[in-house]
Amino acid sequence: MSLVDDLRSALSHDRVLEEPLELHLYSKDASMMRGEATCVVLTETTDEVAAVVRIAEDHRVPIVARGAGTGLTAGASPTEGGIVLSTTLMNDIEIDVDNRTAWVGAGVINLDLSTYAEPYGLHFAPDPSSQSVCTIGGNVANNSGGAHCLAEGATTSHVLGLEVVLAGGEVVVLGGEAPDSPGLDIKGIIVGSEGTLGIVTSALVRLLPLDPDVRTLLIDFETMEEATQTVSDMIAAGFVPAALEIMDQKMMVAVENWLHAGFPTDAAAMLLAEVVGETEAVTAEAALISEMAYKNNARGVELAEDEAHRAKLWKGRKSAFGALAQISPDYYLHDTVVPRSRLVETMDEVQQIADRYGLDVYNVFHAGDGNLHPLISFDASEEGMLDKVQRAGEEMVAACLRNGGALSGEHGIGLEKRDMMRASFTELDLDAQARLKEAFDPEGLFNPAKILPEGSRCFDFGGTRRPIPEGAWV
Amino acid sequence: MGWVTEEHPTDQELDACVQCGLCLPLCPTFRLTGKETASPRGRLQAMNAVRDGLFEVDETFEHIMDFCLGCRACEPVCPGMVPYGRALEGTRAEIVAQRPSASHRLRAFLLGSLLGSRGTLNVGSTLLGFAQMLRLTELAPRRYRRLTSGLRPLRGRSDASVGHSGGSGAAGSVGLLSGCVQDQWFRPTNRAAIELLEMAGYRVEAPLAQTCCGALAAHDGKAPEARSLAAINTPAFDGYDMIVATAAGCSAHLREYAHWADDGESVGSRSIDITVAIAEAIERGLLPRVETDNGEIGIQDPCHLRHAQRVTAEPRAILEAAGYQVVEIDPAGMCCGAAGLYTILQPEASQELGNQKAEQIRSTGVKRVASANSGCEMQMRSALGDEVEIRHPIEWYLDAIEAARTRVNVAAVKDPS
Ligand SMILES: Cc1cc2nc3c(=O)[nH]c(=O)nc-3n(C[C@H](O)[C@H](O)[C@H](O)COP(=O)(O)OP(=O)(O)OC[C@H]3O[C@@H](n4cnc5c(N)ncnc54)[C@H](O)[C@@H]3O)c2cc1C
Numbered sequence A: 001m002s003l004v005d006d007l008r009s010a011l012s013h014d015r016v017l018e019e020p021l022e023l024h025l026y027s028k029d030a031s032m033m034r035g036e037a038t039c040v041v042l043t044e045t046t047d048e049v050a051a052v053v054r055i056a057e058d059h060r061v062p063i064v065a066r067g068a069g070t071g072l073t074a075g076a077s078p079t080e081g082g083i084v085l086s087t088t089l090m091n092d093i094e095i096d097v098d099n100r101t102a103w104v105g106a107g108v109i110n111l112d113l114s115t116y117a118e119p120y121g122l123h124f125a126p127d128p129s130s131q132s133v134c135t136i137g138g139n140v141a142n143n144s145g146g147a148h149c150l151a152e153g154a155t156t157s158h159v160l161g162l163e164v165v166l167a168g169g170e171v172v173v174l175g176g177e178a179p180d181s182p183g184l185d186i187k188g189i190i191v192g193s194e195g196t197l198g199i200v201t202s203a204l205v206r207l208l209p210l211d212p213d214v215r216t217l218l219i220d221f222e223t224m225e226e227a228t229q230t231v232s233d234m235i236a237a238g239f240v241p242a243a244l245e246i247m248d249q250k251m252m253v254a255v256e257n258w259l260h261a262g263f264p265t266d267a268a269a270m271l272l273a274e275v276v277g278e279t280e281a282v283t284a285e286a287a288l289i290s291e292m293a294y295k296n297n298a299r300g301v302e303l304a305e306d307e308a309h310r311a312k313l314w315k316g317r318k319s320a321f322g323a324l325a326q327i328s329p330d331y332y333l334h335d336t337v338v339p340r341s342r343l344v345e346t347m348d349e350v351q352q353i354a355d356r357y358g359l360d361v362y363n364v365f366h367a368g369d370g371n372l373h374p375l376i377s378f379d380a381s382e383e384g385m386l387d388k389v390q391r392a393g394e395e396m397v398a399a400c401l402r403n404g405g406a407l408s409g410e411h412g413i414g415l416e417k418r419d420m421m422r423a424s425f426t427e428l429d430l431d432a433q434a435r436l437k438e439a440f441d442p443e444g445l446f447n448p449a450k451i452l453p454e455g456s457r458c459f460d461f462g463g464t465r466r467p468i469p470e471g472a473w474v
Numbered sequence B: 001m002g003w004v005t006e007e008h009p010t011d012q013e014l015d016a017c018v019q020c021g022l023c024l025p026l027c028p029t030f031r032l033t034g035k036e037t038a039s040p041r042g043r044l045q046a047m048n049a050v051r052d053g054l055f056e057v058d059e060t061f062e063h064i065m066d067f068c069l070g071c072r073a074c075e076p077v078c079p080g081m082v083p084y085g086r087a088l089e090g091t092r093a094e095i096v097a098q099r100p101s102a103s104h105r106l107r108a109f110l111l112g113s114l115l116g117s118r119g120t121l122n123v124g125s126t127l128l129g130f131a132q133m134l135r136l137t138e139l140a141p142r143r144y145r146r147l148t149s150g151l152r153p154l155r156g157r158s159d160a161s162v163g164h165s166g167g168s169g170a171a172g173s174v175g176l177l178s179g180c181v182q183d184q185w186f187r188p189t190n191r192a193a194i195e196l197l198e199m200a201g202y203r204v205e206a207p208l209a210q211t212c213c214g215a216l217a218a219h220d221g222k223a224p225e226a227r228s229l230a231a232i233n234t235p236a237f238d239g240y241d242m243i244v245a246t247a248a249g250c251s252a253h254l255r256e257y258a259h260w261a262d263d264g265e266s267v268g269s270r271s272i273d274i275t276v277a278i279a280e281a282i283e284r285g286l287l288p289r290v291e292t293d294n295g296e297i298g299i300q301d302p303c304h305l306r307h308a309q310r311v312t313a314e315p316r317a318i319l320e321a322a323g324y325q326v327v328e329i330d331p332a333g334m335c336c337g338a339a340g341l342y343t344i345l346q347p348e349a350s351q352e353l354g355n356q357k358a359e360q361i362r363s364t365g366v367k368r369v370a371s372a373n374s375g376c377e378m379q380m381r382s383a384l385g386d387e388v389e390i391r392h393p394i395e396w397y398l399d400a401i402e403a404a405r406t407r408v409n410v411a412a413v414k415d416p417s
């Protein structure tokens, strides 16, 4: 039987898509790289996922997991063809209030989980800016972070167990309630593996109590240095607020145009700081932040008046990437981490690179952990533009690495940064990772050609990996 | 083939989408199916693909677009400010031009012969009134039965509002859009609008020269029809300080008249929804606040008020002035599935969304619901039957004023004794 027939008999007719236009809509995530799906399946159960994996093996076609498709590195783009497995219908939540944990389907939307847990006084801490749409499966696969991960840690700190479908359709449960399960931490290997080792069907996550009180401060500065210095001062003083986010002036203007959140568009930089805890503590901490800000010449410190005001400020921060669409049709976003002490000089270098290429660059970033997100805004339909953006992007990443940075803060490697892996890993490192991949996925069918560049395996005699295909960039 | 009409989605409209996906969770059809092909981002990508010549306006494309409610819940959340509703109207116009098909003929009948002519509607509605009385509506084919079961009783209707004129004019003048279906099936809403506006000191006229606003035609890709209706209404509403419509779908469309008629901006800039007009009059002290406690009332936000016009505070303010405690039914503001002709064209999805909304209402325990759009009212009534009483916020308000007056009068009569 044909691939589609096999899939249809394992699932149902309407959950296997094969019309070319339908496939086209599944051919990319939120990045700039497009693949071409052979077909799309929407699974509802773990058994169905296992069946799809076996069918993929029978037909020797790749299988690419997809959550909400908000990834920014082409992780979910089927660039080698094959089956796109959409998890959006796997959205059960089973909450264990006493243990403050929940088993959640891979397709559950991050914010839906927190909304669901709210009546129990609980929430899921990792809060990527895309949290209103991205899935737990995607969060696990990319080990995603968010503004509030500064104090609480990224996704991996909140995953206790995973149910995963491995090669051969084998279903395993890794980790569990116990704080440390015996043997190697295989669950920890799956987190951040971007769908290259298996398909996560559900996750046992840790839920945290809702914060009794919160203070959110909007601080504006006349220079970017003063803003980042304030952040460094706080961390140096051993004080880690719940969130520390910086936005530059250009970015504020774009967001304000849409949301009217009250961002100081005449300031060079804005720092959004948040502290959570008991009322007494947050009041004191908010005062301390103010003091440190003023010491660094802050122009003004504004305290969010109420929950609605606070929500609006965060909405402004979290929608920043999208707001760029008002300016030009495409954006290319980098995600690197540099030591906080090097933030300002790295940003200057990034700006110089942009100037040299005649490109527009915007900044909005997790200042607390030095996670830079320089955004290049451009129009891909302009002749030669994509090439320019790509080259500038590579130079920017190289500049970050030179300043002691890492390739990715939270968005993962995917395809987009795959060929930059060599800049941060030795041959030996890459070989070790390639062997791990082989151990899990001997046929090389799980999200092939992602993360590891061609020839990662020392003594690599061919294999499936190839350079990023021509025309994958859209 | 790309685009063939002048209505097509513009490059600017399509390029505004960066595919961030933030609109997905707000989209009812995405929530129902989990499919990218049923999401705003997917639909915009499909439009893009046609524009770029990668795909044709074919059957798959038509299905993808037909399944869209046009509820525009994807707009307020979009940081790129993609004008999705406009792009969809343009796309529907392209589909009509490029794919003359059976479902369009059904729509053409509904739109052309029914809504365009006041005479036909009047006769039809009177017949429908008899049919309701004799319970003949229960014999209608299923997809229509859900529509008829949501109607208010039509027999014994008050006079049509069209042609009305009255009121002092101390506060200004109002041109009332009577509406095609609205004036036949929801006369009490129009009557309440007239009474309240006149009470507030407005001169209210519902000019005879007016016709259907053209919203349904525009949403359905019948751009020429929408244009000719707008061309009739624009002069008909000349000269009024404001133009008021009592169905959210109509007020939203009037506000976008700049796109539909040469001088349409003059209509667009003066048009407001009745809830905004009444809330403003209350705010300015032109209309009273009722002091009595009338208990709880659920509020349902019509998409064309909440998403298309970003109006949410006003209907709540009216209900509070009517002495009610407002209970939120659905903080996310999901579409109830009525969506113009969607009830008839996509009966299954429409019914599922209607049932979801009914469940939300039941779980709040309210027995009264306010909805500022007649289509939503019918949809909810057909899902809930007599369990809950559903009316327009201004009708609840007018009732509360009248009840309070009676009480005052009774008190006044009792007092001297
Ligand atoms: C506006 C915007 C803001 C963002 N902000 C942040 C941010 O603040 N922090 C951050 O870390 N990221 C951010 N991102 C990136 C992205 O949202 C995250 O990486 C997110 O976790 C991806 O989730 P998803 O469900 O969309 O996954 P997808 O994009 O669908 O997939 C991402 C990767 O996970 C794999 N995958 C998905 N589901 C599974 C599964 N069940 N099993 C195995 N593999 C799977 C896919 O194959 C792919 O490699 C942002 C993106 C956007 C568009």
Ligand code: SF4
Residues within 6 Å of the ligand: A322, A325, B016, B017, B018, B019, B020, B021, B022, B023, B024, B040, B041, B044, B074, B077, B078, B079, B080, B081, B082
């Ligand atoms: S929110 Fe706006 S920019 Fe983002 S995918 Fe939806 S329509 Fe496109």
Ligand code: SF4
Residues within 6 Å of the ligand: B026, B027, B028, B029, B030, B038, B039, B040, B043, B067, B068, B069, B070, B071, B072, B073, B074, B075, B084
């Ligand atoms: S108009 Fe409504 S149904 Fe259509 S894409 Fe937008 S949110 Fe979805």
